[in-house]
Amino acid sequence: MLKEKREIKRERKREIILEAAAELFSNNNYHEVMMDDVAKSISVAKGTVYNYFASKEELYFTIMKTRMESLLTLLKQKIETEKSSIDSLRAFVVHLYMFMMKHRKFFLIYQRESLNKQNTFCEDLLSLEKQIKLMIIKIVSGGEEEGVFRKVDEEFIISLILGSVYGAVQRGINSSFSKDVVIKEKEVLFDFVLHALYSGFSNIRELPLKGKTIVITRTIEQSRESASALTNLGANVIIIPTLEIVPPADWNKFDSALSHPEKIDFIIFTSVHSVEMFSKRCREIGASLNYNRTKVVAVGSKTSSQCHKNNIYVSIVPEKFSAEGVIEALSKYYLKNKVVFIPRSAIGREELPKGLKDLGAVIKSVPVYNVSIPTRENLQHSLDILNSTNVDLFIFTSPSTFENFLQIADIKNPYQYFSKFDVAAIGPTTKDAIEAKKVKVKILPKEYTINGLINKIVEHYSNNKELV
Structure with missing residues (x-):
């Protein structure tokens, strides 16, 4: 009995460590999180964490592996108990959504x-994806045989179902859905997917970027x-x-500017990165602004959304990004x-500071992040795939992405290299x-956002298909 209690206590401690690590890894890149950080977040000695996990890599891998195995086991159990394809579909959609909402950091x-093809965990993630996709195909195929689902392209329906579920999860996370809202959302989500399978695909079109x-x-x-x-x-x-x-390189200019926040009349955020780094540094030095007094300008919907996540009230979103x-x-x-901060x-380029200075503003343009180039060695696997x-x-998406790609890929003659490909800016x-x-x-999109660019890409290839 005593041994059993110890095992239960140890398992609880292990789960606490996993949850704390998941929190840190979800908010930071892998290399930014140290075992020290995990220990401090749950107020234990670093040695305690090492008693459970021999290395950071093992800890990270365990988060992925245990959650993936739990998800697959749950979905299989729930689907196997259902007798009809509609009930199986509901079990899949609802329990996938609820699992990801419960384990938001894992999600x-x-x-x-799952989008980073360079990592060492990709094989396990691909295995999970494959099993999940096979579940979807089996459910939909069964529904087709029963005559309750229309016959649809497998890739399309997989994209629709997973895209719907993961999109709903992301929305729930962004909006901090309460438990009651999550319960209602899962039913709305299932109704949407079911309706699509029932009657939404009578005139199904081929995926516009299929094969690209x-x-x-x-x-x-x-x-x-994207x-x-x-x-x-x-x-x-x-x-x-x-x-x-x-x-x-240092925060001296930033800290100096934020030492008197009441003197700042406008803040302009031109990217998601600027919001993230600004907010992080403000938390570190305990700086705060009165956004009723200081007007915030956010360039683009993504930047505005990031401001909202960081409790920064946005006053102005320019029509042109x-x-x-x-x-x-x-x-x-x-x-x-x-004073415009x-x-x-x-x-950063000088068009914006110069233009505002011409309008009489006092400009405080301060670096909050720098952009470095990944080494070719770290990208070799991706370059081999390319x-x-x-x-x-x-x-x-910027001059830097183009110039850095030339350097990373060691392209001596850009004209010759890109003559074989389409290029989007x-x-x-x-x-x-x-x-x-x-x-x-x-x-080139009319709206200078990633969504505008994707829409333009779809339009470009759709038009080209019609001409063929």
Whole structure:
């Protein structure tokens, strides 16, 4: 009995460590989390953590492995007890959603790692994905035989079901859904999927990007959502991260500016990274601003959403997601001698500060992050995949992503290299940088966002199909 109690106590402690580690890994990159951090987060000695896990790698792998095994076991058990395909579908959708909502930190790690083809855990994640997809195919095939589900393309229905569930989970996490809301949401989610299978696909179209291989060159973190969207549209995605976001060389300028937050009239966030690094540093130094007094400008819906997550009230979202758009939006305000604080990249361009200075503003442009180039050695596996695959399209979202890719891939003649591929740029600044190297940009969105770019990519290839 005593031995049994000890085992139970040990298992509880192990679970506490796993939960704490999952929290840290979901909010930070793998290399940023130390065993010390895990120990401190649950107020135990570092040696206690090592009593359960021999290394950080083992701890991280255990989080993934145990949760994946639990998920598969749960889904199999729930589906096996159902007699009809509709009930099996409900069991799959509802329990996948509820599991991911319960283990939200695991979900965030899982989403990140499933898109990172370079990691050592990818094989296990792919195995999980394969088993989940086989479950979906089995359920839908059974429904087709029963005559309750329409016959649909397997890839399409897998993308629709998983995309719907994972999208609902992400929405629940972003909106901090309460338990009651989650319970209601699972029923809405199932109704949506069931309705789609029942009557939504009578005139099903082929996935617009099916058969296309697309290379994304953003950071791993930035690539997650866009890669997921492109995959759900049928594309095969290769991620070649050409950027790594790191803290600035020092925080002296930032700390000085935030020592008197009451003197700041406007803050302009131009990217999600600027919001994240600004918020993190403010927490570290205990700085806070009165957003009733200080007006916040967020460039783009993603940046605005990130502000919301960090409890930063946004006053202005320019119609045009560019320096020109910000200047145009702020030109409606009296800016003479107003202090405008711009937390941004250490290599940020000068159009925005200059334009606002011309309007009379006092500019405090301060680096809150720097951009470094990943080493070729760390990307060799991804580059090998790239070189052995028939690529259709490269996506570049900044001049840096293009220039860094040339360096990482050791491309001496950009014109010759890219002559075999389509190239997409997120906006005119990126387009100009690419075309300065004599490389033709074929796809440029009207809205300078990743969603606008994806829509333009779909439009481009849909039009080309019609011409064939």
